[in-house]
Amino acid sequence: MSQARPLSLITGASAGIGAAFARALAARGHDVVLTARRTDRLETLAAELRQAHGTNVTVITNDLAEPHAVEQLCNALDERGLQVDWLINNAGYGVPGPFDQVDWAVHADFMRVLMTAPTELAWRLVRGMRARGYGRIVNVASLAGHVPGTAGHTLYAASKAYMIKFSQSLALENQAIGVHACALCPGFTKSEFHDVTGTRQMMNKLPDYMWQTSEQVVQEGIAAVERGDAVFVTGRFNRVVKGLFKLLPDRVAMRMSAKQSKRYRAQLAE
Template identity: 45%
Template sequence: MRSTALITGASSRLGAEFAEQLAARGHDVVLVARSGDRLAAVAERVGAAHGVAAHVLVQDLAEPDAARRVAAEVAARGLEVDLLVNNAGFGTCGRFEEIDGARDHDQLMVNVVALVDLTHELLPGMLARGGGAVVNVASNAAFQPDPYFAVYGAAKAFVLNFGLALRQEYRRRGVRVLTLCPGPVETGFFDTIGTRRAAVTGAMTTPGPVVRAALRALDRDRGYVAPGLGNTLAAHLTPRRPRALVAALAERVTRSVLSPSGTPSGTPSAVPAAGTSTPEAAA
C-alpha cells in the first residue's frame, strides 16, 4: 500500500515542491492550505504527473483548532499519514513596535502552534503503525537572534529545538524527525516586502534544490539540514559565539531591511517569510 504524506502550506513554492517531489517518489499526498483554488491546481498537476492520489484540504492554520480539524478530516477520508511536512509559515519584518500585534499572533499560531498541534495529532498514529517521519521547516534564522525579524526568528528557533528534541525521543521508535533550515528561497516574500535586501544572508536559491536536500537528509536520518555551504557553515559556527555578540552582529546585517527613515523598505509590515510559504498557502 502506498504511503501518504501530508504537506501544509502546499499551494505554492516550497510546499508545492514538496508535493511534487514526494509524489514523484510514489507517495499519495494530502495538501493543506487556505487557498482552495491554488491547492486544487497543485493536486491536479502532481496527481496527473505521477499517478498518485492528491487530496485537497482547505484550512486556515491560524485558527486555534486548525490541527484538530485537519486530523478529523484526514480520519474521515480513511487516510493514514506516514509523513508529515510542517511547511506552512509566514513572517513579519520591521521594528517590533510598528508591527501589528494581531499579525504576529497569527504568525505564531501558524509557525509554532499549528506545527506542534499537527505533530501531536499525527505522530501517535505513526508510532502505532511502527514507523513514519516528520519534516519541520525552520530557517537559517533559527541559529541566532534576528533583529527586525524578532518574532519570526524566535519561532524558527523553537521549531529547530523542538525538532531536535523529538528526534532524540523517537529515533529508536521508528519515527524519523528532520528539521529543514534553508537560507533565502525564491518565494513571494521579497516581492511583498518591496526589497530583495531582506535576503540578508546572501544569494537566493529555488525550492527544488532545497526540497531535494531535505529528502536526502531524511533518507539518511539526519537531525537537521541547512542546504548550501554558506548555510551549513553558519549553522555550525554561529551558535558557538557569545549570544549577545551574535545578536549585535546580526543587527548590523538585518538593519539593511530598514529604509533610511528607519521603517521597513516595503509597504507591508507582515510578509511571507523567506524559505516558507506565502500567507495564502500557509494559513
Template identity: 65%
Template sequence: MPSNRRALVTGASAGIGEAFARELARRGHDLVLTARRADRLEALAQELRDRHAIEAIVAPLDLARPDGPEALVAALEAQGLTIDVLVNNAGYGVPGYFNEQPWSTHAAFIQVLMTAPTELAYRLLPGMKARGYGRIVNVASLAGHVPGSAGHTLYAASKAYLIKFSQSLALEGKGTGVHTTAVCPGFTYSEFHDVTGSRNLVSKMPAFMWMDALTVARQGLDAVDAGTAVYVNGGVNRAIKTLFKLLPDGLALKMIERQGRRFRTGAHTG
C-alpha cells in the first residue's frame, strides 16, 4: 500500500483491531481509530504518532448505536477527511443458547457485526471509487467456513455473511481500484476469549492452533493489496477449511457438535 493514505479501523482499542492500526501506521498510513474505550484509543494514537510520525485521530463510538456509522462518516466529511482503507474489525461473542439472551442483546450484536460494517462500506465506497483507490478489510473468521455450533449462535452466521459480502464487493470493485477482502483468522491471541468468558476452555487448544494478532493483520493487508477476496490465515486453518468443504454436511455438523461439547462453559453455553 502506498503511504499518505488514511485508514479507519473499528474496534481498534485491542486485539486484532489494534494490530491493524499498528501495521497500518508502520506502513505510513494516517489513522482514524474508533472503539468504545476512549482512553485506550488515545494512548494507542499517541504512541503511533510518536513512533511513526503519522496523524492519528480518535473517534470514540459504540457501533451498537444504529446511527453510529452515519454519524461517524458525517463527522469525517465535515472535517474534510477521506478514508482510503476501511478495516471493519469491531466484534465480540455472545455465549449461550439463542433463546437465553434478550432480543436486545442479539439486536446489538447484529448491529455491530453485520449492519455497521455493511453501512460503513456503503457510505465510504463512493469516495473510494471516485478517487480510483480503496481497500476494505472485513475481519471474518474461520468460523464462517465451518458449520455453526450450539452456543455463540449468531457468531459463525455473522462471519459467513461477511465472507459472502466481501466476495460480492470484490467482484463489484473490479476495474475501479477498490479491493475488498474477508480476512479469516482462527484462534488468535487477543482479549476476545476473556470477554466471552471462555479463556480457560480455549486454552486447552494446542499451541500450533494459535496465531498472533500482528501476523493476522499483516497477512490481511497484504491479501487485500493483492486483490484476494477471501484470505484464511495460517496453514492449519486453511486445512480445516478444506476438510469441512469436502465433508458431507451431516458428518461435518456432527463433528462440530462433538467438538462443541468440549468447549461448553455450561449446559447451555458455548
C-alpha cells in the first residue's frame, strides 16, 4: 500500500452513505480525505474521526458539478503527497420532474456529478493503484440501475446503470493485480437523499423492511469490494426485487414501472 496507513478518498462525504463510509473506514485504521460542497459539515465529521480514531483527515471542499473539479481535487492530493488506496465514489442526488421541463444546465451538472466525475476520478487514481498493486474502488450505484427507469427521474436510473457496467469492466481489467472495483447498489436508504428531492413524506409511508441504514449499506459494501464482487446489491429485500425484475418480460416490467411512476408523481403533487 502507498502509506503506513491506507488512505481513503470519499466524495459526498458530508452526510448519509458518504459519512458512514468515512466512519467505517476510519474505524478500520484508514486515513481519509473528505470532499463535498459543505465545508462546515466536513470539518465537523473530520473532528469526530480524529477524536474517535486518531485518524489523519484531510478536508477538501469541492463541487463535482464544476467542469475541472476532478483535476483540481487530484492536484490538491498531489500537492499534499497523498496516494489514494480506496476511492469511494459516493456523491450524488436526484433531479425530479419531466425531462424536458428541467433546464439543461441542471441535467448537465447532474451527469457530471454522477457519471463524468466518478469516471474521471477512477481514471486518474487507478493508475497509482495498479502501480502499487493494491486498490479498492467503490462506485455507489443503486438498485435503480437494475430495474426499468421511471418517469419523473429520467436520468437517475440511467446514470446508475452506467456505473454498474463501468464497474464491471473496471473490475475485469484490474482484478489480477490486486485492484478491486465494485458497484454498490443499495435500495431505499435512510439518509438526506429524499429530503433533497422533496419525497420525504412519500417515503415515510413505505414499510420498515424496505429500508436500510447507511451503516448497513456501508458494512455490506466494504465486505463486497474486499471479496472482489464487481456488483453487489445490498439487503435481502433489494436482491429479491432485482431477481424478480430480471425474470419478468420487459413489457411487464415496464408496465410495473409506469404504474409506480404514476403513483410517485401523484403523491408529489399532493
